[in-house]
Amino acid sequence: MRRLVVFAAIVLAGVSLSAQNWPAFRGTNAAGVADGRPTAVKWNAPANENVAWKTPVPGVAVSSPIVWGNRVFVSTAVSSDPKQGIRTGLYGDVEPLNDASTHAWRLLAIDKNTGKVLWDKVAHEGVPKTKRHPKSSQASPTPVTDGRHVIVSFGSEGLYAYDMDGRPLWTQDLGVLNAGWFFDPDYEWGVGSSPIIYKNLVIVQCDIQRHSFVAAFDVDTGKQVWRTERDEIPSWSTPTIFESSGKAELVTQATKFIRGYDPMTGKELWKLSGNSEITIPTPIVGPGVVVITNGYRGVQPIFAVKPGASGDITLKDAQTKSDFIAWSMNRGGPYIPTPLIYGDQLYVLQIGGVLASYRVSTGERVYQERLGGTGGAFSASPVAADGKIYCVSEDGDVFVVKAGPTYELLAKNAIGEVVMATPAVSDGLLIFRGLHNVYAIKAP
Numbered sequence: 001m002r003r004l005v006v007f008a009a010i011v012l013a014g015v016s017l018s019a020q021n022w023p024a025f026r027g028t029n030a031a032g033v034a035d036g037r038p039t040a041v042k043w044n045a046p047a048n049e050n051v052a053w054k055t056p057v058p059g060v061a062v063s064s065p066i067v068w069g070n071r072v073f074v075s076t077a078v079s080s081d082p083k084q085g086i087r088t089g090l091y092g093d094v095e096p097l098n099d100a101s102t103h104a105w106r107l108l109a110i111d112k113n114t115g116k117v118l119w120d121k122v123a124h125e126g127v128p129k130t131k132r133h134p135k136s137s138q139a140s141p142t143p144v145t146d147g148r149h150v151i152v153s154f155g156s157e158g159l160y161a162y163d164m165d166g167r168p169l170w171t172q173d174l175g176v177l178n179a180g181w182f183f184d185p186d187y188e189w190g191v192g193s194s195p196i197i198y199k200n201l202v203i204v205q206c207d208i209q210r211h212s213f214v215a216a217f218d219v220d221t222g223k224q225v226w227r228t229e230r231d232e233i234p235s236w237s238t239p240t241i242f243e244s245s246g247k248a249e250l251v252t253q254a255t256k257f258i259r260g261y262d263p264m265t266g267k268e269l270w271k272l273s274g275n276s277e278i279t280i281p282t283p284i285v286g287p288g289v290v291v292i293t294n295g296y297r298g299v300q301p302i303f304a305v306k307p308g309a310s311g312d313i314t315l316k317d318a319q320t321k322s323d324f325i326a327w328s329m330n331r332g333g334p335y336i337p338t339p340l341i342y343g344d345q346l347y348v349l350q351i352g353g354v355l356a357s358y359r360v361s362t363g364e365r366v367y368q369e370r371l372g373g374t375g376g377a378f379s380a381s382p383v384a385a386d387g388k389i390y391c392v393s394e395d396g397d398v399f400v401v402k403a404g405p406t407y408e409l410l411a412k413n414a415i416g417e418v419v420m421a422t423p424a425v426s427d428g429l430l431i432f433r434g435l436h437n438v439y440a441i442k443a444p
Contacts, residue, residue, distance in 0.1 A: 019112075022067040022424040022431075025142035025194040025238050030282045032340045032383040037428030038388050038443045039386040041400055045439055046416035047433075052429060052440040053115025057108060060084050061139035062379070062420040063194075065433045068145045071118065071164065072110040072424070072440075074433060075152045077103050077138035079126075080375035086435060087134035088394040088418055090352065091119045094181050096188050102137055103128055103155045109166060112426065119166035125335035129156035129176050133189035135379065137422070142422075143236075143436060146203075149219055150203050155191035156166040159204065161222060170222030178209045179234035182255075182277075192236030192280065198263050200247070201225060207235035207254050214252060215240070228267035232256055233277075236371045240283040242290040244307035251283045251305075253292050258283075260309060269412040270324070274301055281381075286360045289326050291346060295335035302348070302408075303328045305365065327363035332356060338381040338422075342389065344404050349391055354403065369407040370396060371399045381422040385430075392419050396434060415439060 022318035026032040059076035066073050073308050080154070081101040103400040104125045107431035109118040139155040149169065150162045172269040181187035193205045201216040207230060235254040241263060242249045250263040255278070257271040276296040283292045289304040308388055309324035322330050332348060340347040345366060346358040353376060356368040380392040388410065389401040402408040421433040431442040 010194060010261075019069045020067075020426045021069070021147070022197060022426050023146065023329055024066060024144040025064055026282065026338060026381060026383065026422060026425065030238065030240055030284055030338065032284070032338070032341055032381060033424075034385045034425035037386065039374065039388065039425065039428055040441050040443045041431055043441050044414050045441070046088055046414055050444055052264060052442040054411060054434060055110055055117065055438045056116040057433075057438055059139065060435070061137045062086070063139050063433075064421040065424045065431050065438060066113060066143050066144040066145060067424050067431065068147050068164070068393070070112045070113050072431060073107065073143050073145065073150055073202060074110065074438060075105070075107050075139045075141075075143055075154070077154070079103050084419060085313050086137065088377060088420075093134065093199065094187050095134070096269070097134050097179065098131045099138075100127055100435065102126065105139060105157050106154050107143065107150065107160070107162060107166075112429065112440070115438070115440060121166045121168070122163060123152065123154060123160045124157045130178055130190060131188040136190045136192065138190065140192045142188055144197050145195045146219065149197075149324040151197065151219070153191070153204060153405065155289045157204070159195065159217070160408060161202075161219070172217055172222050172224075174204065174206060178234065179207065180209065180211065183232040189234075191331060193261070194238040196239060197249070198241050201263065203239060203263065204238045205235070205237065205252050207232045209234060212251070214266065216260065216263070221404070228261065228266035228268065230254070235279040237279050237281040240285060240290065242283070243284055244288070247307065249290075249307065251290050251292065253281075253283055253294065255277050255279055257290050258303065258305075269357065270311060270313050272303065272305065272312075272325075273314045274299070275334075277371050278335075282335050283337060284341055286341045286346070289360070291339065291360070293333035293339055293348065295333040295350065300331050300333035301328065302333045302358075303362065304360070304371055305411055324380050329363055332358075332365075334428070336379045340382045340384055342384040342391065345403070347382055351378055352368070352392065353378055355391060357405070357407070366405050368405045372409055372412050378397050379420045383423055383425055385425045390423060390430065392432065394418055398432070435444055
């Protein structure tokens with residue numbers, strides 16, 4: 001019997017190790033890339049063409065799916081008011097939605113092969129402590145997993161840890177996180193930054209109206225390991241780990257400063273000013289640089305920062321590079337979608353549907369094209385697999401672009417419902433989280 005138990009454990013471990021994991025927002029370290037298996041070029045979800053499965057998920061959420069082994073995890077916030085939804089499109093309103101109905105904040109595990117819901121856990125119930133942006137939700141941060149824990153942030157409603165079978169492990173109260181329009185604290189828009197896991201730490205970036213901070217908690221116990229106060233106004237960017245030559249930097253972006261920290265201690269290593277307001281995209285790691293972008297009004301910067309910086313590395317008036325900045329530009333950064341590095345190119349998707357490509361090494365622009373002549377809005381970040389770039393509009397149209405120096409649109413496919421969340425890719429499956437359902441799209 002003991003031998004059978006050991007054998008079963010080895011088999012289960014092998015299944016998990018052989019599967020292609022997508023453990024956080026945009027996958028491993030937010031790279032957004034999952035090569036190695038063929039992925040679909042064409043499908044039609046409303047007609048059930050190349051759909052492996054479709055699973056309803058209640059509530060309103062813009063958080064992305066994550067994958068570990070044969071499990072897909074999604075979070076949601078279910079309002080008791082059935083009229084609640086999301087307002088899509090291009091608009092400049094700042095008025096928040098105040099849904100004062102009772103909510104249930106939930107985390108679900110779905111079988112990756114069949115779409116069956118394996119478990120559905122309620123983390124918290126109550127009335128939301130803050131309002132939300134009409135394009136956002138009360139469950140916007142994406143969960144993260146290391147294969148032993150699943151961590152989900154519900155902002156003001158807390159940080160929660162579960163094991164892979166849905167057993168609750170610990171909870172952390174992060175306080176009331178009022179992230180919104182900095183000109184008027186009453187305009188609460190809700191949090192968007194997702195937790196990340198680095199070694200034994202869960203790290204959260206909480207930039208709010210007052211008393212912003214970045215903090216790390218022990219992944220096993222939830223005990224706070226360090227907390228660093230930040231002189232910042234609200235931001236919605238997820239932090240990134242930048243590793244080079246055996247050293248790691250925790251890179252955060254916000255309006256006043258882009259900053260690098262020691263991820264084990266929270267000590268600030270460097271800072272860089274010159275960003276725009278309302279920072280959303282996540283920093284992404286390329287060959288020898290971490291690329292930080294933003295695209296709100298005034299300035300839309302792209303910075304390629306080298307490892308090992310210290311102190312204030314802000315560029316002087318006419319500078320575009322320095323000892324620690326490989327290259328930079330003041331225009332071209334995206335507003336909401338996080339860019340993508342695939343091969344030797346940086347792909348930047350604007351909220352209005354313009355896709356631009358740059359050389360990662362120099363910042364030279366390769367091309368700029370509008371996706372299929374679309375006039376829609378794009379909030380989901382692009383991802384790449386099998387030589388293709390996938391760009392998802394809020395209307396649920398997925399534009400498949402051939403990766404490379406020449407723009408080529410391969411297909412435009414329908415999901416059939418609003419899509420705000422960035423898709424996941426695992427073992428050739430494209431996993432889309434719509435406003436009402438999760439879809440797995442397979443290659444024919």
